[in-house]
Amino acid sequence: MTPRKNQLSRAIVLALLAGGVTACGGVRDRADVQYVEEPASNLYNRAADALDRGRYQRALTMFEEVERQHPYSSWARRAMLMEAYTHYQAQQYDDSIENAQRFISLHPGNESAPYAYYLIAICHFERIMDVGRDQGTTERALAALNDVVRRYPDSPYARDARLKLDMVYDQLAGKEMAIGRFYLTRDQQLAAINRFRNVIENENFQRTTHVPEALHRLVESYLSVGMTEEAQRMAAILGYNFPGSEWYQRTYALLTQEGVAPVAVEEAERRGWLRRTFGRVL
The missing domain is CATH 1.25.40.10 (Tetratricopeptide repeat domain)
Known part of the structure; x- marks a missing residue:
């Protein structure tokens, strides 16, 4: 069993x-x-x-x-x-x-x-076999799990339902990341940006394991299309939320390689970049 x-x-x-x-x-x-x-x-x-x-x-x-x-x-x-x-x-x-x-x-x-x-x-x-392909089953599972949480928020069933919701959302966010990376290989930067932004802006995805990579990929994408300030903003958010992560180290190396200076936390706060942050500080 x-x-x-x-x-x-x-x-x-x-x-x-x-x-x-x-x-x-x-x-x-x-x-x-x-x-x-x-x-x-x-x-x-x-x-x-x-x-x-x-x-x-x-x-x-x-x-x-x-x-x-x-x-x-x-x-x-x-x-x-x-x-x-x-x-x-x-x-x-x-x-x-x-x-x-x-x-x-x-x-x-x-x-x-x-x-x-x-x-x-x-x-x-x-x-649920594949959250990307089996959208109908995934949606029914999400609706039913959310129903348990809504009806019985303090029950053991609700606690387990929340864990399973996180698992489903993590898979959905992972699917968005896979599509975004595919667009990057085809040099379709704007399409990739839309996918990565969905991971960091969708409230159901903001606590998933994919947020640090999504922020890094946005830095990468923005730099490739010449949007330097947006790249710096994403890097600042990544550094603020996940300062010790592998993805921030890769972002810092990329900025250095491209000759772009990372923006310090104090300056990022002055510019209002950290008023809406992501991931673990939510």
Whole structure:
């Protein structure tokens, strides 16, 4: 089981198995099970045991039986969300989303509703293969993750959602950088500048790992088109925010090579260049 699956397993235990609900051992390995009327707890625990063993279809069938036999019980509500989680474990993300949405529509005020929203977001997040090519999936993941943060800002789910948002935004910023670098190889400086500026001006990208390089590439691009003062401004912002970075060292070397003097912090502040800064000082 991956660390992410472990994390979700812990979350589902906290959300659904509180109060001493544990899986019972001793379930016989039978392909066909004859269901008879029995206590909800027995059915639920047998389903949980099948889930722990990775027997997802068996677990789903048993969780569904909890709902069928005991539709108005608290066990049925738990089973409904566990069906969504089981589909997630089986990488059946559409089915997982559908079950989680059904839970939310029927029990919007339930204490496990935050987890249902989180599970929907994670299903979208898991399906992101390439943020640059798969824009629709990326947008749905961002919307769902932001929804978790907006609805439950102080919850553990929101904390994890923020981390995943940062991961997605970092990949999106990386895609912008790749396109900008491509334009540089084609000597299309203005097109490259637009991409690099988006990385430093988009508030979702300003804390990503790509900001120092974006500032350096802007220095490089501005110098190549003769916009020396803009190059000095970007260099000053880079030096102010990331003074010890490799990218500032490369920028300083480039300015020296081109015979352009770096602007001191005091002068940059006097010119108003540092009133709007980027990266870690935001």
